[in-house]
Structures are given as structure tokens and as C-alpha cells.
Amino acid sequence: MESIIKAVVVYVVLLALFRVSGKRTLAEVTPFDLVLLLIISEATQQALVDNDNSMTHAFLLVGTLVGLNMLMSALKTHSKSADHVLDSAPLLIVENGEPIESHMRKERVDVDDVLDAARETHGIGKIEDIRYAVLERNGRISIVPK
């Protein structure tokens, strides 16, 4: 029983932590982000496994985590608000060439990030040529050109 409680607590706490840190946190994984991710997994792994290295324990943990993930995706397809709570929602950050400063500040995105995405996806170099830029839930910026 204890392993299942542990897996649930770790799942919920990590989900909350990553939701609190915002959409952009792991959008583009820099080498340092990758290292950080590995350290995070290592730190939680120790707490999850504790001193029980048995296969039974491992399967219980993995089963609980995978099961929770399935439950969450079922919830997300069933309810729009669960979807928002668990996965956030897309946010408009540029409209008709005008950056929406208040949105960008709150999500820690700047015009350079938008131009980055614009160049990469559409070869657009100027903010005026962007009709809409949307900060997607996965932290990427999608561009609709004029």
C-alpha cells in the first residue's frame, strides 16, 4: 500500500510543481534543463524506491504512475475544465503585429522569443508581419502570419 501512496504523492507534487513553474519552463530543453531533469528524476527516485529494490515494488510504482497518467488523460478528454487545470490553455501573445505585453510578462516570454519562433517556422523577421502568435500549452510559440 505504501508504494502506491508514495507514487500518487510524487505524481501529484511533481504535476503541481511543473504547473506552477509555467508553460515555458521546459519548452525548449537546453543542455542544462536536461541535466536538471535528470537530477529531479534521481532525487524523486530515491524517495520512491527507498530501500525496497524488489521487482514487485518496481512494478507497483510503474503501474501506479502509468495508471494515474491514463486516468488524467481520460479526465482531460471528458472535461474541458480538467483539461485546463491539468494542461493549461493556449494564450494569445501577439495580435495583428502588436505584442500583448501583459500576457507576455506573466508568462515570461519576450518579443525575441516570438521572433525566434517566427523565423524558424515562417521565415518572418518582423513582428508587424505576424497576425497572431499563440503560446501553446506545451510552451511552444505558434505563429499565424499576415
Add this chain to the structure above:
Amino acid sequence: MPSSASHHHARKPDPPGLEGIAIGTTRFQKREWAWQRAGWLALGLLILAGLSGVLGGGPLAEASLRNASGDLKYQRFVRRHADSEWELTLRGGAVAGRADITFDAAFASHFKIVAIQPEPASGSLSGGRWIYSFDVGEAGESLVVFHIQPQHVGRHEGTISVNGGEPFTFWQLTYP
């Protein structure tokens, strides 16, 4: 116009081409930002609590007790299955030739003694209590260190006594 009045409080319509996805400062987005701010505060408090030792291993966790038989230094806040050190300094006058250190039954049921430095000359049981006996040579202060692992979450009380003297009575909070 009645229709525009009824839409006065409605959200700005989604821009053409992007209809249907929640975009802009919806109620949800504002709530999400508020929750995120609250989350940052909680994260900051967690780090402060960690630094202070309230969650174990810091200045607020240090505790010490003193009585006629000596001094006991231990951690008030500990974490389950993590080693913590208990330092018992025996006063020279209190132990002559032999020191019997007794852990009460409550202690024995919640803790695991991983190591004792130095090794006791003998260990014995008496009515659920654990008794470790040391031969004490020359007079003077002597230090015994117990490496102890709490096994159960929660607040536990216990006593340690030396040669049947006035006991050290302590409490300890174990985090999961």
C-alpha cells in the same frame, strides 16, 4: 441595442482563424496566474522551511538536554529512514567504572539503532527497554554517539537514562 448590452460582460471574441480555442485573458487564465503566484510563494516558504531546519537538518532542528548524568544532543525534526546522530556526553562523576544507557520501550519501537560509537561492552533487554553497557575507565567526560534511524512517521516521545538516573525526556517529529 439590447444585444450589445447583454454581451457587455462577455469575453472579447476569439480572433478570426483562431476561434474555439481559449485565447486571451479568460477567467481560467487569470485564475491560473493567481494559482501560479500562490505556488511560487509556497515554493519560497518550502525553501525557507528547509533552510531553517523545521523540515529536519538545520538550526531549528538542533536540540539539547542536560541533567546530572550529562548532555544529550539530538535532532528534534528528522526524516524517516534517514540517519540522525545522538550525542550523549557523560559527566565524569556520574559514571564510575560502568555506564548503562537505557532506551525506553517507546523509543525502541520507533527507532532503529544503526551504529553505536564506541561499541558497547554489552547489550541487554529489560521489560521492553534496551540497555547498552559501556566500561568506563578514567574519570572525565566521555562521548557516546548513536546513529539512529526513525522508522515511523509522526511525533514520538521517549526517554534515555544513564545508570538509572534522572532520564532525558525528549520528543521528536519524523517526516515521511
